[in-house]
Amino acid sequence: MSNFYCECCGTKSSSISSLTANSCSRHPLGPNKGKHKLYEGSEKAKYNCKYCGTSSASISTLTGNSCSRHPNGNGKGKHAPAL
Template sequence: MSQKFYCKYCGSSSSSISGLTSSSCSKNPEGKKHVPYEGDEKSKYYCMYCGSSSSSISGLTSSSCSKNPEGNKHVPYEGDEKSKYECKYCGSSSSSISGLTSSSCSKNPHGNKHVPAK
């Protein structure tokens, strides 16, 4: 079985990283090339900013996310599913990504919400 590499902003796939990163991605907030998703393949993908879920990266990233401080689309969480998620800036925790990201984080330099650590 061949390995596939996915773009974390749009879900496009390629059989090689160079093939993926050589073309432009219209959903990249910096307006550049595809960026490889660094997590494992999963049966369900969660947005790192709000906890919304989808069975595919492309399904997740096709919808808007009001909590994304860097753009307007969902961005997949690249860590594994856990029984407790901790904020990578302050250490606050919750049993779900949506629970964690629903409250404010005074230590987040890029926005005002908690962001789950991998």
């Protein structure tokens, strides 16, 4: 059985429909102002930020920190997992 993850916060779910039906605490518009967004990459041992290359063992840990090379500016956005 596959696991599905939110690209913004790393929440794990057993189905896409249950994942995308709930609010995301790290949504780009603000906490709980949007639904979870499906991470379309595969499960990995390490996840890398698509902006700066920082790596982490989980999407949740990766997206919990600010990215120095985020398109909105230094410290103005979180790391985002590369596919």
